[in-house]
Structures are given as C-alpha cells and as structure tokens.
Amino acid sequence: PTAVAYVLSSKYDVNFSSFGCYTRSLEKLPEKYKLAIVQAFFDDEGYVHDSNIQICSANKKMLLFIKRTLENVHIHTGKLGSYRDYYRKDNSISKVFYFCVLAESVSEFKRLVGFVSPKKKQYLDLILKIRKRGKYTQGNVREIILNELANGPRTAREISLKAIITAYNLRKCYLYPLEKEEKIKRFGKKPGKGGGVLWCLQ
Incomplete structure (x- = not known):
C-alpha cells in the first residue's frame, strides 16, 4: 500500500x-x-x-x-x-x-x-476447487493424508491443498481422529512467524 x-x-x-x-x-x-x-x-x-x-x-x-x-x-x-x-x-x-x-x-x-502473493493465490484457488469437486469418501482423504505424511511432516494447510478440503475440516474430521488412532502425531511447529502445527506419521 x-x-x-x-x-x-x-x-x-x-x-x-x-x-x-x-x-x-x-x-x-x-x-x-x-x-x-x-x-x-x-x-x-x-x-x-x-x-x-x-x-x-x-x-x-x-x-x-x-x-x-x-x-x-x-x-x-x-x-x-x-x-x-x-x-x-x-x-x-x-x-x-x-x-x-x-x-x-x-x-x-x-x-x-x-x-500477487503465491500463498494467498493457492488458498484462493483451493476454495474454488472445493466448490467444483465431487464428494470425497472418508477413505480417499485418509489415504491422501497418509501418503502426504509419508513424504515428511506437513501442516494442515499444506495437506488441505492436496486433499482439496478446508484446513478446518481436515483437522476436525481427519487429523484429530487419526491422531487418536495413533497413526499420526504432532511434530512441533513450522519455522517462521505464525508457523502452523506440523503433523507426521507415528
């Protein structure tokens, strides 16, 4: 500005x-x-x-x-x-x-x-993709999460871009239940100001 x-x-x-x-x-x-x-x-x-x-x-x-x-x-x-x-x-x-x-x-x-901001462009595109995509089954999203975390720690925001689901719903409906099942765990926070919680496989 x-x-x-x-x-x-x-x-x-x-x-x-x-x-x-x-x-x-x-x-x-x-x-x-x-x-x-x-x-x-x-x-x-x-x-x-x-x-x-x-x-x-x-x-x-x-x-x-x-x-x-x-x-x-x-x-x-x-x-x-x-x-x-x-x-x-x-x-x-x-x-x-x-x-x-x-x-x-x-x-x-x-x-x-x-x-212009690359991250904000990504998240804006995510909102629009969510509207266009069909319904996912719970198994689809769980598989995407586990595949992503097999490649290393990720934040909910980062996984949401791959799963085409909001970060809020990803945490509430998938990450927290998977954590209770002891399939995934929290792995500290991403470095930098306002870094999100990192998740990884157990």
Whole structure:
C-alpha cells in the first residue's frame, strides 16, 4: 500500500496527508487503478479463510473505500466490524476494522482483483476447487493424508491443498481422529512467524 501511495501521489496527483491514508481524490481514479489499490491492500492485509476472504486495517476510511470499490463491481461484502487489537506507544489500544468478501463473490474477486502473493493465490484457488469437486469418501482423504505424511511432516494447510478440503475440516474430521488412532502425531511447529502445527506419521 505504501508503494501504491507513492505512485499515485507522484504520477496521478493524488494528494495524501500521510502515505496509506484515504483521500477523496482516490474516488476520481479510473476503476482499474482503484482495483489495483484494492489488490495491493488485500495482498498485504488480506487473509483467505476456509470459505471467504477477509481484510483488516486500522484505517477505517481506507477500508470503506476498498469496500465501496468492491461493491461497485458487484463483489459482495459483509458488514464492517471492529475489534481491539494492540497497545500503541502512548498505551492506548488500537481499534482494527475488518470485513469479508462473501463466499458467493469469491470467484468474481479472483477474476477482478486476485492476489500477487503465491500463498494467498493457492488458498484462493483451493476454495474454488472445493466448490467444483465431487464428494470425497472418508477413505480417499485418509489415504491422501497418509501418503502426504509419508513424504515428511506437513501442516494442515499444506495437506488441505492436496486433499482439496478446508484446513478446518481436515483437522476436525481427519487429523484429530487419526491422531487418536495413533497413526499420526504432532511434530512441533513450522519455522517462521505464525508457523502452523506440523503433523507426521507415528
């Protein structure tokens, strides 16, 4: 988003009081530039859930601009919500705003906005594949899990991309039962910030 602000301010005369802040001149931009801004924010602040896409920001005006831009191209979004997040340097608590792109508009979001981030692109594709695939039998998914783990430890997210099932359902319906059967076990966490739980064969 900061890079987008620099380009808009220098090339398209969009004046920002501080980079990343909403300004009314954004509303006058052509639609393709608005959607490019939306993509930049989703790449940075967006998250692909099991059935929808969410974006969060402390900048309420900017988030409302993004929401309006999506609705104007018939990408339906949920209500704007908020939660208290972290303490600032002055000891006040930051308020973070968020909204979701509804499940019914995920395919249109991919067509008009999408992600540059490889991981987010993968998870977005997973949501769409789940809708297209037929029903799996329980045996199919168990076999995929065990075959994947035979090649080394994996997170639920990583296995879900192969099994074409949401990470939540994979954990609830397959990983936890297989753990109880002592066929698989937890193997610590994947290195890096926010690394998921790794699973491996017993």
